[in-house]
Amino acid sequence: MATVAHRGANLSRSLLAALVAAALLTSACGSSSQIDTVAGPSPAKCGLQLTAEGAPFPAAGGSGSLRIDTARECRWSAKTDAPWVTIAQPAEGQGEGAVRFSVGANGEATPRTGAISVNDQRLEISQAGKPCELTVSSNHESVDGAGGDLSVNVRASAAQCAWTASSSVSWISIVAGREGRGSGAVTFHVEAVVGPPRTGNLTIAGQNVQVDQGTGCSYAIGVDTFSVESAGGDRQVPVTTSAGCPWTAESRVPWITVTSGATGSGPGVASFRVAPADTAARTGTLSVAGRTVTVTQSPGCTYAVGAETFSVDAAGGDRQVAVTAGPGCAWTAESRVPWITIASGASGSGAGAVVFRVAASDGPGRSGTLIVAGRTITVSQALGCTYSIAPGAVNVSAQAGTTTIQVDAGAGCAWTASSALPWATITGGASGSGPGQVQIATAANDGPARSGTIAIAGRSLSVAQASGCTFTIAPSSQDLAGDGGNVAASVTTATACPWTVSTAADWITVATPSGTGPGQASFTVKPNLSPPRSGTVSIAGRPFAVNQASQCSWLLLPPFHEFGDGGGNGNVLVIVSGACSWTAVSNASWIQITAGSSGVGNGLLQFVVPRNTGGQRTGTITVAGQSYVVRQQGVTSDVR
Structure with missing residues (x-):
């Protein structure tokens, strides 16, 4: 037994090791395994891979494009959490696809980030801040030998713009403003000189500021700021200084050109030219006699759209307008009518596109406008009525009357109603627009049922009027002898009113089964070889009674029967005058016929x-x- 137990333990450990190895192998291969079900794509199968182009x-x-790679049966939807990122339509799809988006201009110096989310995947979109523009009030300072x-x-385009100030020579030191953000000032100290004139340089906000000491020259300019319209033009800067003091003028931006006075000595004038602008507002500087001149030019944006007219069918739909504009030129899009909405591109900068949506119309043709980039x-939409x-x-009914028909149509949709029926006329609503009613008067009908159609708003209305026929017959009954014979009844009714004659009695034969208008119905009654009988003939829906005597006479003997409470048997002699048939039927459950329930001629019941x-x-017995x-x-009881 011990040996068996030991072998069993070894077997268990081997089996356990095999199971662990199989589990590790399955785990290692798990990344390439896939289970397909008919219920739809699994979350793992519908994973997304996003790739941005243009970031x-x-x-x-x-503008940029977001590439979406996924299985073709997987649906996706894109959205953004950044108001400055606009996703173009369509923003939904299935399988591989792409989503276009645009990024608005960043007017701040600070970079910013946003994201576009597609299902549970998030792709970050980053945008640089507006480059800092730093200028200094002077690039050239002069101080006498005493120093001071x-x-x-420092002028900064944004409060976040950082700058520093440093000196390249030991005899000029920064007193205040060694570092700063936004606009500010730098104060520096120039030590007294005991030797020949000298020149040193400061670097302030990345600009070189030359400091001349001991030359005795000082400079002033007449104007240090200019506002110029988008068309550009020429401007002048007067320079004031002592005779023999040299100065220069130079532009710091390509769209400002010094046209005269690039160099001078003593008092003079520097002239410059500002080029026309086709972009957003811009600011540039030039240096004149060591002073900074700031030039601000108004926006010179021009805009164009790809199409100014659109024709859309009644079903509506999306349309796109391309916008052409210079870099940084902002524009907006807005609809002037409620049935046109901006789907994307309500605002933008530079070149872009606006997608607008036209609602489906169930009314007359219409025209509306939207304003895109001014x-x-x-937009003209076709009739949708x-x-x-x-x-x-x-x-x-057959009586005269009026019927009202409801017309359902969109507002502004015109319609008419007309009748070609002589007995049905339009008394109200012969024409209308939008929802409305039509009144139809029908004349009384004294003839058979009739029907026709009336045209209303392009639709066909079926009108059926009941029959107005009335019938009388004369006479309404007839008594006949047992020999039978021919019977006739007059039918009175309007012309064209149809009628029929029928009976369920097999001893009455109809000679005139139908007729139209006034006429006569005739039928034949067969001889009666049975007891008296009655039947009904239906003439034009009216009953005609036929009562016929028998050709025979009957005598029943004895004329009645009486029994004591003990009961007994009864016999009735049926005496017939001819060969007529007869029957006997008990009308009481306690009277039972035992023989002679029917016969021809004489018989015994x-x-x-x-x-x-x-x-x-x-x-009773009917014989x-x-x-x-x-x-x-009945039973009698003795009273003692």
Whole structure:
């Protein structure tokens, strides 16, 4: 037993090791395994891979494309959490696809980030801040041999723009403003000189500021700021200084050109030219006699759109307008009518596109406008009127009357109603626009049922009027002898009113089964070889009674029967004057016919009456149409 247990333990450990190895192998291969189900794509199978084209973006903005790689049966939807990122439509799709988006201009110096999310994947979009523009109030300062403190102002395009100030020589030291953000001032100290004139340099906000000491020259300019319209033009800067003091003028931006006075000595004038602008507002500087001249030019943006008119069918849909504009030129898009909405591109900068959506129309043709980049876009939509009437068919009585039909149509949708029926006329609503009603008067009908159609809003209304026919017959009944014969009845009605003649009696034969208008119905009654009988003929829906006597006569003997409470048998002799048939039927459950229930000519009827345990009772037997009376006494009890 010990040996078996040891072998069993070894076997268990081997099996456990095999299972662990199999589990590790399965785990290692798990990344390449896949289970397909018919229920739809699994979350793992619908994983997304996003690739952005055109990122990162400069401060001026721009447009880009987001590539989506996924299984073809996987649906996706894109959205953004950044108001300065606009996703073009469509923003939803299935399988591999791409989403276009645009990034607006960043007016701040600080970079920013946003994201576009596609399902549970998030792709970060980064945009650089607007480049800092730093200028100094002077690039050239002069101080006499005694030295002293001087200041240079720093102008920054944004409060976040950082700058520093440093001296390249030991005899000029920064007193205040060694570092700063936004606009500020740098104060520096120039030590007294005991030797020949000297020149040193400061670097302030990345600009070189030359400091001359001991030359005795000082400079001033007449104007240090200019505002120029987008068309550009020439401007002049007067320079004031002592005779023999040299100065220069130079531009710091390519769109400002010094046209005269690039160099001078003593008092003079520097002239410069500003080029026309086709972009957003811009600012540049030039240095004149060591002073900074700032030039601000108004926006010179021009805009164009790809199309100014659109024709859209009644179903509506999306349309796109391309916008052409210079870099940084901002524009907006807005609709002037409620049935046109901006789907994407409500605002933008530079070149871009606006997608607008036209709602489906169920009314007349219409025209509306939207304003894109200051341009008027006209949209014309085709007729979208649809019509329906209710009810679509009417049944009216034979009496004169009026029927109202409801017309359902979009506002502004015109319609008409007309009738070619002589007995149905339009009395109201012969024409209309939008929802409305039509009144139809029908004349009284004294003839057969009739029907026709009336045209309303392009739809066909079926009108059916009941028959107005009335019928009378004369006479309404006829008594005949047992020999039978021919019978006729006059039918009175309006012309064209149809009528029929029918009967369920097999001894009456209809000679005129139908007719139209006034006429005569005739039928034949066969001889009666049975007891008297009655039948009905339907003439134009009216009953005509036929009562026929028999050709025979019957005598029943004895004329009645009486029994005591003990009951007994009864016999009735049926005497017939001819060869007429007859039947006998008991009308009481306690009278039972035992023989002679029918016969032809003379015969014998036999019946039995059982003991009566109750009170006196009377019953009948119908024999040849006659009632034969049977009476039975009741039980009597002795009173002592």
